[in-house]
Amino acid sequence: MSAAVVNLEGPSDAHQYVTVRIGGQLFGLPISAVNEVFVPDRITPVPLASREIDGVLNLRGRIVTMIDMRRLLGLKDGTLARMAVGIERTGEAFALLIDGIGDVLLLDPSTYDSNPPNLDEEWTQFSEGVHRLEGELLVVLDVERVLAAIGGARSAA
């Protein structure tokens, strides 16, 4: 994938992604959306919450709502050691539970493609497109839509 890495100190972060692995697939989160990356510890489950919400935890005095990305994407629960990507929206702290964190990549728009039409609908609702990397594809996660889906899932359940 190194060919796709143009320059880490690029002037714009428009196409800079934090890469994460969820169920074997490589995903990219726009770097501007990511607050921090941490190892989740002592997650408290929230009874009666929707399935995608793994629970809440205390991150330096803030209560963070943990979103289980595997469940959200309809993947089987994993046994891998998990990592979390902290994001923030309207003053509330969320974190996406993922399998592992990868490099930060600066990707050229020329490698960008919209979602293949046969991509699972469960995934297209969280993604706008993919980047063609050497050897594999990177699915661009839309953080806003992920958070909206959590709220939506709750009102439906």
Add this chain to the structure above:
Amino acid sequence: MAPALQIHLNPVSVMDDLLREFLTETGESLDVADGELLKLETDPNNRDILNSIFRLVHTIKGTCGFIGLARLARLAHAAETLMDEFRNGRPVKSGAVDLILRTIDRIKLILAEIERSDGVEPPGADEDLISALEAEAAHEAPAPLPAPAPLAKAEPAIVVALERELLPGEVPLDELERMFRETAVEARPKVPTLAAAPTLVPHMLAATPEAEHAPATALDPAAAAAQTIRVSVSVLEHLMTMVSELVLTRNQLMEISRRNEDSDYKSPLQRLSTVTGELQEAVMRTRMQPIGNAWQKLPRIVRDLAHELGKHIELEQHGAETELDRQLLDQIKDPLTHMVRNSADHGLETPGMRRLAGKPEKGTIRLSAYHEGGHVIIEISDDGRGLDVARIRAKTIENGLCSEADAARMTDAQLYRFIFHAGFSTAQQVTSVSGRGVGMDVVRCNIESIGGTVDVRSKRGEGTTFTIKIPLTLAIVPALIVEITGERFALPQTSVVELVRVRGDSEHSLSFIKHAHVLRLRDRLLPIIDLGSVMGLSCHWGEHPDGELIVVMQVGNQRFGVVVDSVLHTEEIVVKPLASVLRGISLISGSTILGDGRVIMIIDPNGLSQYAAARSDKTDEASKGEALAGTAADSNKMSLLLCRAGAQGIKAVPLALVTRLEELDAGEVELLSDRSVAQYRGTLIPILYANDEVERKTSGKQPLLIFSEGERTMGLFVDQIVDIVETEFELKLSSGAPDIMGGAIINGTATEVLDVAHFMQRAFGDSFDIPVGHPRERNGRLLLVDDNAFHRAMLEPVLKGNGYSVTTCTSATEALVKLSGEARFDAVVSEVDMRGIDGIGFAERVRSELHMHDLPIIAMASGRNPDSIERGHLAGFTDYVAKFDRNGLLAALREFAAHEDKEKAA
């Protein structure tokens, strides 16, 4: 003068700080003036009051003139002139007070307009009021009274005499007026400066008002007393958050120090802890305000109402200094106002009626507030006519909130509670004040939303008392930390009454009434909630060697027990709101961070009480109104067999459960080891009587209902078969008797529905142990989904009797939660027609959202409409059975079980 000023002010589109401050301050002053004036009306010779109102009006006038609000200044001036008359000894008359109140109203109106239009005084004239004020001042105008001493005696005769005597003294009044005009003029020169400043040097805008403001405060007569400063609420909120964090950190440190015995940190930590505690208290105090602030407007409202309604009303206030959280204060203002209006309008009678009732013509509304155990109690009571139970009962039935039979059985206190239901008003006439049927439910919602409760007591002819109980603050609450299946939860201590450990040999015991767990505690029966299973964690019933640990909680009038695994400790917790995506969970009100840094959930006692009310049925009378309201919508058409059994009247049995109707000759009934049996179609079946009152015929034929379940068949004697009706009926699971499932209104008559399962159990309980498959054997775990309480109650014993372990859900939503939880189910039996998500929607979700593609879902439907069956199959139903086709259902389940076995074998 006025137009010129407006032209200068107009370019200032954004209100400057000075003006904003003026608006706030004046608003407050006016509220005070309102109250003072009313006091003056009742106590016209109180010089202190007179002086304080005069000062208020004067301050308003002065500030208005200063700030360039000419219209306001003129109005205030006219009012002040009249006030000065009073101050100088003229007797205060109701008409004059009215006039001044009207003036104050007008001032408020103008102020509101100014606020809306960013500081521009609205055009318009107040000549009507001003001339009225001037006329009043000039009319029978007395002279200023130089000697206040005789006034202090407060003897009306003297006052009148003095008034006459001083008639000639009009000159000083004029002088006084001139003086006031001069005061206004004196302020005026500053006005253009202020008004012009923004236009000329816009960047100086911020500085100028402050500079101008300094002399203004100096002129303010009240300023000398001001030991207070204005701090914005957001600063206080921030301070509060920081202190909360500090408290948490302190708790964490304390936790660490507890683990390390010989720590040098111990004593400084102790001090830190004390200081933190004090700091917390001090910051909390900044949020506290006397409740009187919320009452301020009430005297005026009551006075106006009294005039409008032609009643004499006295408003008593007690404990206005009682403090509570500012946030809460805002929240109860409206409910309080509403309730006081209600008391004035509905509660108190007209003077004529009061006289007839032998009461003083003047009615009293009493407001009182006091602290009690971490709560503020506010009572609003009147000495009026009291609530009309008959009317409430009629209205309750009319609105379908409960059946006639239930209403007849309810106590007055239970019926009173219906006034808090939506759309409930007993006022026969809709007045401008009340009677629109909105209100008390809103009051209840508002109060409950801040963790409070509201209750009502009433005595016919003697009055009504509303009691509001609200917590002192919402930010920090003492909580009991409990553990359930390894998870810790916080129970707000304000709702906890006591802890009870129930062992086999203890005086308190747990009982089961038809699957409902109840605790016998002293003389009360309390419904029991197993927090573990309610929360979708696992159920721990009866696994504790030392007996069950039960936290007895109370919300409003309702008491209930909560089963927990262990109680850890109590702690002052800082409530942190849940993320917005989690706020819909009714049983959880928030979260907090414990001393060890772990987040735990705070249980919402209100949510629990609703849960208990929905489940407890008859166990707690107070909850009954709620429970009934909850089941009111539980309706469905079904065929019922009506029969007579004993003198008590008609009993009903769902026709679907009756296999045959027979008539049996009394001679055919034989006794076999103390039990009645009869030959029926070649086998011996047990025979029971529907109840003790059913006639035991010795000869002749008697109607017999035949019930069958699998290979078990039994007969039930009744007195008479009456009818078969198809009716829409609502079952109220409210029976104490074991043979009665509940009551229902059928064709307008209260009818008890017999519990067939109970008779089957009695018939086959022990001695008639006919083997039916292997009922004790666990066939599998079923999830039963049906929003109809009756159907659930009917099916559950059948399924259990056939060896399935059954979990019931009252809605598809609940079922989805259960399915996504820890527990695994072998099959789901679901009703198709349900409120909210229906069976088809439920099946779709199970398949698409939960990805349980292999889970058998058996649908129960009333009709076998081919279309809906097709739709059901598409949605993911495994099989369809008709409702009440129990054999069909069992067959379908057996088929699925066999299927499972095959899979296991494969």
